[in-house]
Amino acid sequence: MKNIIFLLFCLYHLGAxxxxxxxxxxxxxxANDAIQAQQLDTAIKYYQEILKVSPxxxxxxxxxxxxxxxxxxxxxxxxxxxxxxxxxxxxxHAKDNLMLAKSRIPNYIKPAKNIFFINWWQxxxxxxxxxxxxxxxxxxxxGLVGLRVGRxxxxxxxxxxxxxxxxxPLIMLASIALAFVAASRKTTTxxxxxxxxxxxxxxxxxxxxxxxxxxxxxxxxMTGDKQGNWVAINLPNNREGWILQTDIIPVRITPKKH
Amino acid sequence: xxxxxxxxxxxxxxxxxxxxxxxxxxxEASAKTIGIEDQVQVTFTIENVPELQGIQNPSFPGxxxxxxxxxxxxxxxxxxxxxxxxxxxxxxxxxxxATQTGDLKIPGIIAKDGQGKAYQSNSIVIKVVxxxxxxxxxxxxxxxxxxxxxxxxxxxxxxGSGGSGDPFAAIRQQxxxxxxxxxxLQQQAQGGANQANMPSVSEKxxxxxxxxxxxVDKTKVLVGEQITATYKMYARIPMQxxxxxxxxxxxxxxxxxxxxxxxxxxxxxxxxxxYQTFTLKKSALFPQQTGTLVxxxxxxxxxxxxxxxxxxxxxxxxxxxxxxxxxxxxNALPEKDQPExxxxxxxxxxxxxxxxxxxxxxxxxxxxxxxxxxxxxLKLIQAPPLKLPNGLDAYDPKIxxxxxxxxxxxxxxxxxxxxxxxxxxxxxxxxxxxxxFYNSKTAKYETLHTQTxxxxxxxxxxxxxxxxxxxxxxxxxxxxxSKYPLVSSTFLLVKxxxxxxxxxxxxxxxxxxALLKKRKEHEQNNVGxxxxxxxxxxxxxxxxxxxxxxxxxxxxxxxxxxxxxxWLYLSDKLNIPLSQLSKExxxxxxxxxxxxxxxxxxxxxxxxxxxxxxxxxAGAAKQMTQTYEDTTALIxxxxxxxxR
Numbered sequence: 034m035k036n037i038i039f040l041l042f043c044l045y046h047l048g049a050x051x052x053x054x055x056x057x058x059x060x061x062x063x064a065n066d067a068i069q070a071q072q073l074d075t076a077i078k079y080y081q082e083i084l085k086v087s088p089x090x091x092x093x094x095x096x097x098x099x100x101x102x103x104x105x106x107x108x109x110x111x112x113x114x115x116x117x118x119x120x121x122x123x124x125x126h127a128k129d130n131l132m133l134a135k136s137r138i139p140n141y142i143k144p145a146k147n148i149f150f151i152n153w154w155q156x157x158x159x160x161x162x163x164x165x166x167x168x169x170x171x172x173x174x175x176g177l178v179g180l181r182v183g184r185x186x187x188x189x190x191x192x193x194x195x196x197x198x199x200x201x202p203l204i205m206l207a208s209i210a211l212a213f214v215a216a217s218r219k220t221t222t223x224x225x226x227x228x229x230x231x232x233x234x235x236x237x238x239x240x241x242x243x244x245x246x247x248x249x250x251x252x253x254x255m256t257g258d259k260q261g262n263w264v265a266i267n268l269p270n271n272r273e274g275w276i277l278q279t280d281i282i283p284v285r286i287t288p289k290k291h
Numbered sequence: 292x293x294x295x296x297x298x299x300x301x302x303x304x305x306x307x308x309x310x311x312x313x314x315x316x317x318x319e320a321s322a323k324t325i326g327i328e329d330q331v332q333v334t335f336t337i338e339n340v341p342e343l344q345g346i347q348n349p350s351f352p353g354x355x356x357x358x359x360x361x362x363x364x365x366x367x368x369x370x371x372x373x374x375x376x377x378x379x380x381x382x383x384x385x386x387x388x389a390t391q392t393g394d395l396k397i398p399g400i401i402a403k404d405g406q407g408k409a410y411q412s413n414s415i416v417i418k419v420v421x422x423x424x425x426x427x428x429x430x431x432x433x434x435x436x437x438x439x440x441x442x443x444x445x446x447x448x449x450x451g452s453g454g455s456g457d458p459f460a461a462i463r464q465q466x467x468x469x470x471x472x473x474x475x476l477q478q479q480a481q482g483g484a485n486q487a488n489m490p491s492v493s494e495k496x497x498x499x500x501x502x503x504x505x506x507v508d509k510t511k512v513l514v515g516e517q518i519t520a521t522y523k524m525y526a527r528i529p530m531q532x533x534x535x536x537x538x539x540x541x542x543x544x545x546x547x548x549x550x551x552x553x554x555x556x557x558x559x560x561x562x563x564x565x566y567q568t569f570t571l572k573k574s575a576l577f578p579q580q581t582g583t584l585v586x587x588x589x590x591x592x593x594x595x596x597x598x599x600x601x602x603x604x605x606x607x608x609x610x611x612x613x614x615x616x617x618x619x620x621x622n623a624l625p626e627k628d629q630p631e632x633x634x635x636x637x638x639x640x641x642x643x644x645x646x647x648x649x650x651x652x653x654x655x656x657x658x659x660x661x662x663x664x665x666x667x668x669l670k671l672i673q674a675p676p677l678k679l680p681n682g683l684d685a686y687d688p689k690i691x692x693x694x695x696x697x698x699x700x701x702x703x704x705x706x707x708x709x710x711x712x713x714x715x716x717x718x719x720x721x722x723x724x725x726x727x728f729y730n731s732k733t734a735k736y737e738t739l740h741t742q743t744x745x746x747x748x749x750x751x752x753x754x755x756x757x758x759x760x761x762x763x764x765x766x767x768x769x770x771x772x773s774k775y776p777l778v779s780s781t782f783l784l785v786k787x788x789x790x791x792x793x794x795x796x797x798x799x800x801x802x803x804x805a806l807l808k809k810r811k812e813h814e815q816n817n818v819g820x821x822x823x824x825x826x827x828x829x830x831x832x833x834x835x836x837x838x839x840x841x842x843x844x845x846x847x848x849x850x851x852x853x854x855x856x857x858w859l860y861l862s863d864k865l866n867i868p869l870s871q872l873s874k875e876x877x878x879x880x881x882x883x884x885x886x887x888x889x890x891x892x893x894x895x896x897x898x899x900x901x902x903x904x905x906x907x908x909a910g911a912a913k914q915m916t917q918t919y920e921d922t923t924a925l926i927x928x929x930x931x932x933x934x935r
Contacts, residue, residue, distance in 0.1 A: 054775070057775055058774065058775035061774075061775040061776075062774075062775075065770060065772050068770055087778050089778050089781060090776065090778050091776075092771045092776035093776075095770075095771060096770045096771055099767055099768075099769075099770050102767050103767075126768035129767075129768055130767040130768055133681075133767055134767075136714060163783055163784065163785055164783075164784045164785075166785070167784040167785040167790060168784070171790065171793060171794075174793075174794060174797055175793075175797060177797075178797040178798075178800055178801055181801045181804075181805075182800060182801060182804045185801075185804045185805055185807075185808045186804060186808070209785070212784070212785035213785055216783045216785050216786060219781070219783060220781075220783075
C-alpha cells in the first residue's frame with residue numbers, strides 16, 4: 034500500500050517535472066553560458082533556481098560547486114560537491130574537485146586513517162552498493178528455491194548437504210541487511226560542512242574550556258545528539274565534540290515540498 | 292645594596308632560523324676623567340644574551356647616584372644569506388657624581404641568563420679631579436667655540452643600538468636628547484650672560500628673539516613622496532627653555548633622521564639677524580592620504596634674560612613659544628598607467644628574490660625572500676602578490692624593514708619572507724613576482740620582475756592529503772556542459788515492491804512443488820487400491836482384444852491375451868506382484884476370499900487351458916470360444932465376489 038502511494042507520488046512528480054523541465058533546461062544553458070563568460074554570480078543564481086525545483090540533480094550541484102570554487106568560496110564549494118557526491122557517489126570529477134577544494138582549506142584537518150575493516154565496512158555499505166547486495170540476496174534466494182524444487186521434483190538426484198541450507202540463507206539475510214544499510218546512506222546523510230571561519234568546537238555544550246577552532250569548509254559528521262543550539266559532531270580525525278548549529282550546514286538534501 | 296634586579300625580557304618569537312651573536316657584557320663611562328662637580332654616565336650593556344634573568348645591582352664606591360637606572364632595550368635583525376641574524380641588547384644607565392677625588396674604580400657586575408650562566412662585565416676606572424672639568428674645557432674653548440668641549444651627546448642612549456625594535460627606546464632617546472638640549476640651551480644662556488652681550492630686547496620682542504621654526508623642503512607632494520621637515524630653535528638672547536610638546540604628525544609615516552651625536556649650535560642669519568640655532572628634530576615624512584595635512588606645532592616654554600636698566604644682569608622673563616603650523620598639500624598619484632597590483636610604493640627601488648633551496652620534499656618548507664631595496668616609503672609598501680602554482684602553499688609573509696636614515700633620504704631594505712610548504716611532489720615554477728613603484732623623479736610608474744623560480748619537490752614520508760590522484764590534476768574538472776542532465780535516480784531496489792514480489796513467488800513455488808510432491812507420494816502409497824480399482828477395466832480391455840483375435844482365429848495371440856488378462860487381473864486384485872504370482876499363490880490368496888470351489892476350478896481350468904494352448908497350440912483351436920466365455924464369466928464373478 035505504501036509503495037503504491039509512493040508510486041503515485043513519483044508520477045505526480047514526473048508530471049510536475051515535465052511542465053518545468055523546459056524552463057530548467059533553459060536555466061541550465063544560461064548558467065553554463067554565464068560560467069563561460071566568467072559571470073559566476075549569475076551562473077550561481079541560475080543553478081540555485083534549478084535546484085529549487087529539482088533538488089536531486091547531482092550535475093547541477095557539481096557545476097554550482099565549481100562556480101563557488103572559482104569564486105574562491107571554498108566552504109560553499111565543498112558543500113555543493115558533498116551534495117553531488119551524496120546523490121551520485123560514483124561521480125569521479127566531483128570527488129577530484131572536492132579533494133582540490135579541501136586542499137585549499139587552511140589548517141586542514143587530516144582524516145584519520147581507518148583500520149582496514151572499517152574501510153571495508155564503508156565500502157560495503159556505500160550508497161551505491163545497495164543494489165548489488167539486493168541482487169546477491171535475490172540470486173542466493175533463487176538458488177535455494179531451485180535446489181529445493183529440484184530435489185522435490187527429483188531433478189537433482191544427489192542428496193544436498195544440509196550445511197548448504199544453513200549457510201546460504203544466512204548469507205542471503207546478511208546481504209539483505211547490508212542492502213538496507215547501504216540504502217539508508219542513499220536516502221539520508223549525517224555529513225555537514227562548517228560554514229563560518231569562527232567555528233569553535235567544545236567538549237560539551239556547557240564547557241568553555243579546551244575549545245578548538247574548526248577551519249571553515251571542514252566536513253564533519255553529525256552523530257545525531259543535540260542540546261539546544263549545540264549539535265554533537267565527529268571531526269574527520271575522529272575527534273568528538275559539540276558545535277553551534279548555526280556554524281554548520283548539513284549536506285542532507287531537503288526534498289521539494291508540494 | 293646588593294639587590295638583584297630581575298628583568299624579564301620577552302624575546303620575539305621568530306619562525307626564522309635565528310643566529311644569535313656572541314654574548315658581550317660591557318661597562319662604559321661617558322668620560323674617563325671628570326671633575327668632582329661634573330656628572331658622569333655609566334652604562335652597562337649586555338648583548339645577545341639568550342634569556343636574561345637578572346643583572347646585579349652595581350655599586351659605585353666614591354660616587355653618588357643622581358639618576359637611574361634607565362633601562363633601554365633594542366633588537367636588530369639583519370640578514371646574512373637566508374639566515375636572519377638577531378642582535379639584541381639591554382643597557383642600564385646610571386648618572387653619577389663623584390664624592391671624592393682620585394682614581395675611582397667601578398667594579399664589574401654579574402648578569403645571569405636563563406640557563407644560569409653568569410657573565411661578568413669589565414670594571415672602569417674614572418679619574419676624578421677637583422672642580423669642574425666641563426666648565427674648564429668650555430672656558431678654554433670659548434674663544435673659538437663657546438659651546439664646545441663638554442659633549443652632552445656622548446650619551447649611551449645614542450650609542451650604537453639602532454633601537455628599531457623597541458618603541459620605548461625611541462622615546463627615551465628623545466627624552467635624553469631633550470635633556471641634553473636643555474643643558475645646552477642653558478649653557479648658551481649663561482655664556483651669553485657672562486659675555487654681557489645681552490641684546491636689548493623688550494618683552495614684546497621676545498618672540499622675535501626666541502622661536503621655533505619648521506622648514507619643509509616642499510609643500511606640495513604626492514601620496515608616498517618624501518618631505519623632509521626640520522624643527523629648529525632660534526635664539527639670540529640668553530635663556531633656558533624646555534620643549535613641552537613635540538609635534539604629532541598625523542597622516543604621515545615619519546622616520547626621524549639621526550641627528551649628529553655632537554651637535555653644536557649653528558650660527559644662522561635670518562633677515563639680517565644672527566641667531567644661534569639648534570635642530571630639535573629632523574624627519575622624513577611620507578604622507579599616507581591625500582588632502583591638506585598639517586604639520587603640528589612644536590611648543591617650548593622657558594625663561595629668558597632680557598636687559599633691564601635697573602639690573603645690570605638683566606631680568607628674567609617667562610615665555611612660551613610655539614612654531615607655526617605648516618600645511619602640506621598632498622595629491623593623489625596619477626591613475627594613468629597605474630600598473631595592476633600597484634602597492635603604493637613611491638621612490639626608487641630594486642627587486643630581487645631568493646629561495647633557500649631548489650629541491651626539497653613535501654615534509655620540508657622553503658623560504659622565499661623577496662628583497663625590495665631602495666629609497667622611498669619603504670615601510671608603506673604592500674607586499675606584492677605571490678602567485679603559487681597549485682600544490683604549493685605559502686603562509687602569510689613575514690616582513691622585516693631595515694631602514695637607515697643617516698643621509699637626507701630614507702633608504703633601506705624591505706624583506707618579505709614567505710614560508711613555502713609544498714603539498715604535492717612535482718616540478719614547480721613560481722611565476723615572476725611583479726613589483727611596481729612610482730618614480731617621483733621621472734614621474735612615471737616602473738615595474739620590476741623577479742626571475743622565474745624553479746622548485747623541485749619530492750615525495751616526503753608524510754602525505755598531508757593521502758589522495759595521490761591530486762598529482763594528476765592541476766585544476767578542477769570542468770563543468771558538465773551537456774544538455775540538461777537527468778535527475779539522479781532515487782530508486783532503491785531493496786525497497787521496491789517488485790523485488791520482494793520475487794521472494795514471494797519463490798516461496799510460493801517451493802510450497803506448490805512441496806504440495807505436489809506430497810500428493811504424489813500419497814498416491815504412490817495407495818497404488819494397490821488404484822490397481823484394484825482399475826483391474827476389471829484392464830481385464831475387460833484385454834478380453835476385447837482377445838475377442839478380436841478369436842474372430843480372426845489367431846490362436847496363440849488369443850491365448851496370450853487371455854493369459855495376460857487373467858494373470859494381471861489376479862495380480863492387481865490380490866495385490867501380488869506378477870513375479871510372485873503362480874497358480875498356487877493365487878489359490879492360497881483366493882481361499883481367504885470365500886470363493887466357491889466351482890469358481891476356483893473354473894479359474895484353474897482356464898489357466899491350465901491357456902498354458903496347454905500356448906505349449907501345444909494345435910488342439911486348442913476348438914476350445915477358444917469356450918475359454919473366452921469362461922474367462923468373461925470368471926472375471927465378472929470374481930469382480931462380484933471380491934468387491935464384497
